[in-house]
Amino acid sequence: MVRLPLKQLLLEDPDKVLVLDGGQGTEMENRGIKVANPVWSTIPFVDKSFWEDKSSAQRRIVEGMFDDFMKAGAEILMTVTYQASFKSVSENTPIKTLPDYTNLLTKIVDFSRECIGEDNYLIGTIGPWGAHVCCEFTGHYGPRPESINYYEYFRPQLELFNTNDNLDLIGFETIPNVHELKAILSWDERILSKPFYIGLSVHENGVLRDGTTMEQIGNIIKGLGNRRNPNLLLLGINCVSFNESPNILESLHRALPDMPLLAYPNSGEVYDTEKKIWNANSDKLNSWDTVVKRYIDCGARIIGGCCRTSPADIAEVSAAVKKYT
Ligand SMILES: C[S+](C)CC[C@H](N)C(=O)O
Numbered sequence: 001m002v003r004l005p006l007k008q009l010l011l012e013d014p015d016k017v018l019v020l021d022g023g024q025g026t027e028m029e030n031r032g033i034k035v036a037n038p039v040w041s042t043i044p045f046v047d048k049s050f051w052e053d054k055s056s057a058q059r060r061i062v063e064g065m066f067d068d069f070m071k072a073g074a075e076i077l078m079t080v081t082y083q084a085s086f087k088s089v090s091e092n093t094p095i096k097t098l099p100d101y102t103n104l105l106t107k108i109v110d111f112s113r114e115c116i117g118e119d120n121y122l123i124g125t126i127g128p129w130g131a132h133v134c135c136e137f138t139g140h141y142g143p144r145p146e147s148i149n150y151y152e153y154f155r156p157q158l159e160l161f162n163t164n165d166n167l168d169l170i171g172f173e174t175i176p177n178v179h180e181l182k183a184i185l186s187w188d189e190r191i192l193s194k195p196f197y198i199g200l201s202v203h204e205n206g207v208l209r210d211g212t213t214m215e216q217i218g219n220i221i222k223g224l225g226n227r228r229n230p231n232l233l234l235l236g237i238n239c240v241s242f243n244e245s246p247n248i249l250e251s252l253h254r255a256l257p258d259m260p261l262l263a264y265p266n267s268g269e270v271y272d273t274e275k276k277i278w279n280a281n282s283d284k285l286n287s288w289d290t291v292v293k294r295y296i297d298c299g300a301r302i303i304g305g306c307c308r309t310s311p312a313d314i315a316e317v318s319a320a321v322k323k324y325t
């Protein structure tokens, strides 16, 4: 293997900050793939022609997207599997059985590795339980969020990601609810046997979407003691307000000063879950240069962009990372 194992890289090179890619689902949409559907950005992979015709238009779009993020400086990239849980896929596409699902996910992971080559790192991304009911920006998980069987929901995707050597890291993204967070944190190395991170979905007022404070999250993690899964490499924020993201990351850093962090905010636009469109919010008060510096100052080791950020944004992230490391 050309690249060092990620855990080793983060430990042995404490000044290294990895540049992540940008918002894949929305970038695919910019390039002509209609992602407004129940499996969202997984949609092109469900079409047989994606695999049968290597020059299909959709395949070229996804390859072009990976290429442009790498040209912009990304050195750690994601599989497009945010809304590819077994539940989402089997309820909304012709892929109904576990073997067919496993086959699909394996093809997506292996294709992504081919796109990014052996030098770059690959993250197997897993959206939250709330993604399939579109409540990752509210955290409203119904009357008894503590009773949801999160493991059952994640297991098929997780088991495949654990064992596929093309993946360096598993990424739980946009987690908005503390019960879901606690469930993930309770899983030991038998369930999560590969390095992983958790990206929190945080309101612009600085609390998790369900109201949990960063201080409370810090206490939950500290309270794990020696039950903490050693594969938890990073904690951070994703798809959060661009303007507020440095303040939010700083509050997470105050709560957990020794924790390696990651940050990939969205463009600042706000998602309309009914119409599946993005609406302008407030003007950008900061530049990537400013936010990246503040992320690095509080211990960020992976920095990139989430929804509605493009290769042009990642080029700015990359320039700032070079400047401040
Ligand atoms: C991060 S959001 C834009 C993903 C899409 C959402 N869960 C939906 O289904 O519309």
Ligand SMILES: N[C@@H](CCS)C(=O)O
Binding pocket: 022, 023, 024, 025, 026, 041, 078, 082, 125, 173, 174, 239, 306, 307
């Ligand atoms: N990795 C996903 C995150 C959605 S919030 C994407 O970029 O589409």
Ligand SMILES: [Zn+2]
Binding pocket: 023, 238, 239, 266, 306, 307
């Ligand atoms: Zn996002």
